[in-house]
Amino acid sequence: MATAAGEEPPDPAADGALIDVTDAGDDEGVGAPAHAAGSPSGADDGKAKGGGEGEGAAAVSDAWRERLFVGQKLDVLDETDSWCEAEVVELQGDLALIHFLYWSSKWDVKLHRRSPRLAPYRSRVYWEGGPLRLGQWLDVFDTHPKQRTWVQARIVDEREDAVKVHFKGWKPKWDEWLPRDDPRIKPWCSHTAVLKPYRPKARTYWRHHARARYVQNTDSRMHAYRRGLQRLGFALKPVDGDGNCLFRSVSHQVYGSDAHHAVVRAAAVRYMQAERDWFRPFVASDDAEFDEYLERMARNGEWGDDPEIQAMCEIYNRPAAIFAYDAAVGARCLRTFHEAGVAGARAPMRLSYYGGGHYDAIVSDADAAAYLTTRPGEHEERVLASLLARPPVARGVSEGKADDAAGMTDLQAALQASREQLDDFDQSLEAALQASLGTAPADMVADAMDGGGGAGGGGGG
Template structure:
């Protein structure tokens, strides 16, 4: 069954739903629903890694439709006839599986003579469409589809004092975004990638269980320029720089923390996640970013090749070790990946608080929203105090106080205005304290 059925037993589809669809050359391909025609019981599908010119309408009950992942390549259950990418010791090439055995697939490389057909270990086979060129084309299409939401997302970030910094969608986006967070420039992405994978090799005992293929092959693949980063790499980067990460995405409210990594007290790395594997950097507007002051590579080398520590440094190392253990406990416990979390979030736009298990991120979001609101209140208060210290500026102060206390208590507001209109030459401590308290009390009534 390709999807859920409604009360009448008819199949029910939704826009954005991902499926496996047999294409026009009888190959199973990843596809997505872009329109649903309930009246004629048809869906318009687009093939994930092909031009929109191949989009087509299919009947709800078409035999060419299957649930996502049931027919396209899965390393746990490869099938004869599947379109895949296979590594021929030089590059990833489009291929077709001709035969299967327990640990390998016999493949035919597209546009190559049959004499080059060979048995390839499954660790050198992956789903079709992951090459750098195809990824860039597909990602551009995904971002274009995301654009209507993007402006809402950016406005929501701005209300929280945050701004989006876009990086290239070339497969390096995770490492570019982290480099921007750490160094203020995404040009250091190659260094960040290299040291991230160095760290994963150093901590192999921990990271290996999260890798479905041979670990050495996985690391070698992730070292390649343009090979996209996944959640294990993000966890490794948090550990490498001892910085937590907040992954933000679009939600019914505009923007919400989709996932948090590595809960230390250090300033977080803020990343935006579109889905389809693309990340961007998020920065605090009007504030200096917490960038590393040391040259690129210094902190990474210190983490990977530590010198003999002093007693004070050993104590600090013990603190970091305890934080690392807690970070990994939370990473282990989270059984939903970013892509699944994003899908669940978008499916639950009418219920924005229910898209993730647990209340931890809801509490974090509430704290962030409260902090943003407090920042606005503090700005109003600082402006009011500034104006109260100027001679002959009572009218401007009254305007600010009135604007910031639309629903304020009249008694507190009257007191604040009365104090502000007294002789401005009197600036003893008691007077300042009374004025601040009155203004603060009026703001608290909002």
């Protein structure tokens, strides 16, 4: 981007992560696909748009829509009018589940096969050697001596021989005219992002398969796992496998007893409801589906998953270290949620995961120092009241606006960092365990069923 003599561009650190959703102010939202709740929905604020159906592209027969297939690549319009490379990953009648190639499966969206947001592959996005059009997103090499890096940019004006690009996260004064054949222009995300594979939600998988833990109490792996925990100074505290096991385990970590699992569950559900704009994309495609999800999650015996763990970490301001069996050392920490917690966070909650949705608590001699001493429910009510009194924590800082970042409270900044960490996980906890054990999901289900379900009976949670 061109600069005047002696003038320096703003700090690019204000850009934020590539997958952050921005607001509808100075810059268009181009990070995560805009079907994220709370992002702009294509509102026309005078900025360049991605083009309507038929605009800037030759008319194409709709026959291809009737022949959609899993694995088919498409151009898909997100709700900020940005055409993105995407893929059909599931088909159910006329509904197609769409995965954006450069974003995690959190942002997958269901669209009708006749949705105007679908277009043939490379008919709308820029590709090497293809036409440049108003509204397209690009990767552009920044030649400023202090930058010299690839930056995402959008075409905001054009003429016969050149296009004007606006650099994501930078003020309009840095906009630059580039020849249409300039080698600094490359397809969007080709140099600024990495492909994100489609990761089916574990919850979806287990709806269609028998749920059972596949590391059993009588299994030799369980004996090795207990010994591994013991070497780390921990011990296993089994809880009932009645569908409440995640909430029982967290209750034990928070109160020293699993008896308050209903209080913990209710708080998690209310918290997710209050922060629905951020939690919804993890589990639902729209608000109605999210409401149904929360209604189910509020019921006794409904098993929890990654989003509920994140919510409980935020409620109690404690990281959650998830341990699992490891063939080499017996036990290892598979994943930690909320590592970037708010200042003053207490010791981590330690949970044991066996797959199939079942959790136990992991205890140590030092746990009592972290227990809440207030009446069960009192802390939760105080956190929820405080939450409702402040603005919702947005997904990321508005890109290119350092003053917005500076204006965030320490609490908001810490929660944002924690949530960005969860966003970075390409796999659900279930998928991470499957990958760790090197076993296909179907094989693990078969092994679990053959084993009889283990402690707490068949089934998870």
